[in-house]
Amino acid sequence: MSRGEVARLRERARERLPAHVFEYVRATADGSDEAEAARWDEVRFRPVSLRGALEVDTRTTVLGTRIAHPVMVAPMAQQVAAHLDGEVETARAAAASGTLLGVSTNTAIPFARIAEQGAPWWFQTYVLPERDLTYVLAERAAAAGASAILLTVELTALRVPPHVEPTSWPDGPARARLVNLTPEERARVAGRPAIGPGLEEIARLRDATGLPVVVKGVLRGDDARRAVDAGAAGIVVSTHGHRRLAGSIAAVDALAEVVEAVAGEAEVYADSGIREARHVLAALALGARAIFVGRPAWWALAAGGGDGVRALLDGMTGDLRLALAQAGVGTASDALAARLAVPPS
Numbered sequence: 636m637s638r639g640e641v642a643r644l645r646e647r648a649r650e651r652l653p654a655h656v657f658e659y660v661r662a663t664a665d666g667s668d669e670a671e672a673a674r675w676d677e678v679r680f681r682p683v684s685l686r687g688a689l690e691v692d693t694r695t696t697v698l699g700t701r702i703a704h705p706v707m708v709a710p711m712a713q714q715v716a717a718h719l720d721g722e723v724e725t726a727r728a729a730a731a732s733g734t735l736l737g738v739s740t741n742t743a744i745p746f747a748r749i750a751e752q753g754a755p756w757w758f759q760t761y762v763l764p765e766r767d768l769t770y771v772l773a774e775r776a777a778a779a780g781a782s783a784i785l786l787t788v789e790l791t792a793l794r795v796p797p798h799v800e801p802t803s804w805p806d807g808p809a810r811a812r813l814v815n816l817t818p819e820e821r822a823r824v825a826g827r828p829a830i831g832p833g834l835e836e837i838a839r840l841r842d843a844t845g846l847p848v849v850v851k852g853v854l855r856g857d858d859a860r861r862a863v864d865a866g867a868a869g870i871v872v873s874t875h876g877h878r879r880l881a882g883s884i885a886a887v888d889a890l891a892e893v894v895e896a897v898a899g900e901a902e903v904y905a906d907s908g909i910r911e912a913r914h915v916l917a918a919l920a921l922g923a924r925a926i927f928v929g930r931p932a933w934w935a936l937a938a939g940g941g942d943g944v945r946a947l948l949d950g951m952t953g954d955l956r957l958a959l960a961q962a963g964v965g966t967a968s969d970a971l972a973a974r975l976a977v978p979p980s
């Protein structure tokens with residue numbers, strides 16, 4: 636799936652969606668929705684030659700879970716605004732494509748319906764303003780079959796016009812969130828911001844659920860190191876899709892530093908602005924074990940439901956196989972070992 640095809644998905648989503656929904660999904664910290672992708676574009680490759688016959692293999696594992704390829708779906712709220720069945724469709728696509736999805740705290744779909752689709756999934760959590768409910772919800776996700784907890788540590792306060800904020804959307808079902816809490820539990824947290832997490836949340840969530848904890852939203856080697864020392868099993872290098880802070884470095888700028896700081900003691904993943912196979916290849920070659928796509932999957936869901944998301948995942952993976960072959964490396968670990976990628980300066 637080329638960059639142009641992803642852009643066409645975005646335009647099909649724009650045609651199908653109310654303007655306020657489209658604008659919410661597109662929003663970034665500084666109005667630029669191409670800045671992250673442009674930074675991935677700046678990665679340069681040093682193709683490898685004279686290594687004999689090449690066998691391309693995209694299969695990998697993430698925290699022990701086998702996936703057919705390293706393109707996973709990011710946890711995103713408001714998927715029912717893209718398609719009435721939201722994450723049910725996304726999970727169906729992930730299962731068919733052989734990959735994993737993140738499920739947002741703010742999903743409007745019960746965990747059991749997502750789990751039924753058969754794709755592996757990680758539950759994404761914030762620290763809720765009523766702290767005890769954070770663990771209640773994470774335990775529910777674990778009981779429903781989540782295989783890891785994604786603890787999001789970036790707090791985004793997007794500056795969008797009031798009518799673009801999901802809480803003010805006119806369509807009730809589209810703005811539903813937190814449905815895996817009971818109505819009483821939901822009322823306790825309604826309208827209140829999440830709490831900024833400290834290092835202690837990593838062990839608390841791990842102990843509450845018995846699952847590995849992956850910290851999502853790290854952009855510095857020192858933070859990654861502290862997270863791993865506190866028990867994190869994985870790190871997602873992410874700017875929340877350029878939604879965190881205007882003027883922030885891009886995810887790709889932080890990736891090599893985080894990989895070095897973690898020193899193989901945890902898995903590293905990346906997201907934000909990944910729009911085509913060469914970006915996936917860049918992330919793998921810089922040490923990411925797998926990546927997440929966010930908005931492209933959301934747009935594909937709006938444009939074509941689960942089949943659309945599957946076409947996106949399979950298309951990006953097909954292109955990744957070709958890019959690996961063209962680069963002269965068969966696998967992600969070959970790409971890393973060959974120092975295939977030169978990060979942007």
Ligand SMILES: Cc1cc2nc3c(=O)[nH]c(=O)nc-3n(C[C@H](O)[C@H](O)[C@H](O)COP(=O)(O)O)c2cc1C
Nearest residue numbers: 660709710711712739787875876907908928929930
């Ligand atoms: C509409 C939307 C909703 C999101 N909701 C969440 C969320 O609930 N929790 C979370 O950790 N990240 C959330 N994210 C961030 C994604 O998980 C991911 O980091 C980001 O979308 C990746 O960048 P990309 O969209 O450029 O691929 C959201 C992103 C978007 C666009």
